[in-house]
Amino acid sequence: MLTAVSGIAQFSFRLGLPWLLRRYPDRALIGIAAAMLACSYLLLVGSQALAVFLVAQLLQGGGRALFWTASQTHAVRGPGSAVRAVASVQVLGHMGNVAGPIIAGTLASISLEAALAVGVAVSLVSAAASLGLRTLAPYAARPASTGTRIWRRPGVDVACWAGFTCGGWTALVGSYVPVILQGAGLPPQVVGGLMALAEIGAVAAGLMLIRFPMTSAPRVIAAAIAVLGLGMSALPLASGFVPLAGLVIALCGASAGLLVSMGPAFAAQSVDPAEQGDAIAAVGTFRSAGLFLTPAIVAAGIAVVTVRVSFAAVGLALAAPAGVGFLRRRVAATRASVS
Numbered sequence: 123m124l125t126a127v128s129g130i131a132q133f134s135f136r137l138g139l140p141w142l143l144r145r146y147p148d149r150a151l152i153g154i155a156a157a158m159l160a161c162s163y164l165l166l167v168g169s170q171a172l173a174v175f176l177v178a179q180l181l182q183g184g185g186r187a188l189f190w191t192a193s194q195t196h197a198v199r200g201p202g203s204a205v206r207a208v209a210s211v212q213v214l215g216h217m218g219n220v221a222g223p224i225i226a227g228t229l230a231s232i233s234l235e236a237a238l239a240v241g242v243a244v245s246l247v248s249a250a251a252s253l254g255l256r257t258l259a260p261y262a263a264r265p266a267s268t269g270t271r272i273w274r275r276p277g278v279d280v281a282c283w284a285g286f287t288c289g290g291w292t293a294l295v296g297s298y299v300p301v302i303l304q305g306a307g308l309p310p311q312v313v314g315g316l317m318a319l320a321e322i323g324a325v326a327a328g329l330m331l332i333r334f335p336m337t338s339a340p341r342v343i344a345a346a347i348a349v350l351g352l353g354m355s356a357l358p359l360a361s362g363f364v365p366l367a368g369l370v371i372a373l374c375g376a377s378a379g380l381l382v383s384m385g386p387a388f389a390a391q392s393v394d395p396a397e398q399g400d401a402i403a404a405v406g407t408f409r410s411a412g413l414f415l416t417p418a419i420v421a422a423g424i425a426v427v428t429v430r431v432s433f434a435a436v437g438l439a440l441a442a443p444a445g446v447g448f449l450r451r452r453v454a455a456t457r458a459s460v461s
Contacts, residue, residue: 124179129414131183136407139191143399144261148199151192153252158185160245163238191406194386195399199258204387205339209331212383216325220318262396273404277340277392284343284385285405287440289412291350291378295320297417298433299357299371305429306361319368323375324382331383339388342380344444350377351441358430382409416440 142151162181165174197207229237273282295317303313353374360366389401416436423432 124175127176128179128183128186129410131180132187133183133407133410133414135184135187136191136403136410139187139403139406140264140400142188143192143195143403144263147258147260148192148196148399149252149255149257151188152196152255153249155185155187155189155192156245156249156252158182158188160242160249163241163245167235167238167242187406187410191399191403194402194406195261195390196255196258198387198390198398198402200256203335204390205335205384206332208387209328209335209383212379213325213328213332216321216328216379220321220325261399264396264400272393272397272400273408275393275401278389278401278404280340280343281385281389281392281401281405282408283443284347284381284388285407285409286412287347287350288378288381288385289409290416290436290440291354291374292409293413293417294354294420294433294436295371295374298420298429302358302361302430302433303367306367308361308364308367312364316364316368316371319372320375320378323372323377324379327376327379328383331380339384339391343384343388346377346380346384348441348444350374350381351437351439351444353377354437354440355434357437358434361430 158181162178162185165178165181168174193211194208197211198204200207225240226237229240272278299320300313300317303316304310308316353370357367357370357374360370386402386405389405390398393401420429420432420436423435426432427435
C-alpha cells in the first residue's frame with residue numbers, strides 16, 4: 123500500500139509537469155525535488171507512524187517525478203546530442219541505484235535513522251547543487267493545437283510505449299523476478315548476483331549511448347522493446363540454469379537502459395521545441411503507469427495461472443507493439459513499392 127501511494131503520487135505529479143515547466147525554470151524544479159526527498163527522509167527520522175509514512179511516500183513520489191522530468195528537459199536543451207545528454211544523467215542514476223542500497227544497508231546495521239540521515243544530507247547537497255545549473259527560461263507557451271494529443275504524435279507514441287515497457291520491467295525486477303528465481307531453487311546469494319546484472323546491463327547500455335549515440339532511434343527503440351519483452355517471457359524457462367538466466371537478465375537490463383535514455387530524447391526531438399516538456403512528461407507518465415500497472419496485471423494473472431505463466435504472458439504483451447509496428451512498416455513499404 124505504501125509503495126502504491128508513492129507510485130500514484132509520481133503519476134499524479136507528472137500530469138501537472140507541462141504546466142510547471144512553463145512557469146518555472148527546470149533547475150528550480152530539480153532543487154524543489156531534492157528538497158522534497160530530503161523532507162521525506164527527515165519525517166521518517168522523527169517518526170515511523172503510518173500517517174507519517176504516507177506523507178513521506180507522497181513527497182518521495184512527487185520528488186522523483188519532478189526530478190526525472192526536469193533533469194531530462196534540462197539535459198536535452200543543452201548543446202550536443204540529446205541522447206548522449208540523457209544517457210549521462212541515467213548512467214549516474216544507475217550508479218546511485220547500486221551505491222544507495224549498499225551504503226544504506228551498511229548504515230542500517232548501526233541504525234535505520236543513520237541511513238535516513240545520510241539520505242537527508244545527500245538530498246540537501248543536491249538541492250544546493252541545482253543552483254549551479256545553467257539558467258534556462260521556462261518553456262514558451264504551447265503552439266496552436268494540432269488536434270492530436272501529445273502522446274499520439276509520431277515519435278512520441280513510440281517513446282511513450284518505450285517508457286511504459288521500461289517502467290514495467292523496473293517494477294517486475296523489484297518484485298516478481300526474485301520470486302521466479304527463488305522458485306527455481308536458486309539460493310539468495312545467487313539471486314542477488316543475478317539481480318545486479320540487470321543494473322550492470324543498464325549502465326553498460328548508457329555508457330554505450332554516451333560514446334556511440336544511436337542514429338536510427340525508432341528501429342533501436344523497437345528492437346529494445348522486443349528484446350526486453352521476449353527476454354521477460356523467456357526468463358521463467360531460463361531461471362533454472364544460472365548462466366542462461368544471467369544472460370537474459372543482463373539483456374533485459376541493457377534494453378531497459380537503452381529505452382530509458384532514448385525514449386525521452388527521441389520524444390523531445392519529435393516535437394516543436396516549445397512542446398519538449400510536454401513530450402518528456404508524457405513519456406514519464408507512461409513509465410509511471412507501467413510501474414504500478416504491470417505488477418498488478420501479473421498479480422491478477424496469478425488467480426488463473428501460475429506466476430511463471432502470468433509473467434511470461436505479460437512479457438509477450440509488452441513485446442507485441444514492436445512486432446505490430448514492424449509489420450505495419452513492412453506493409454506500408456510493400457504498398458509504396460507496388461504503387
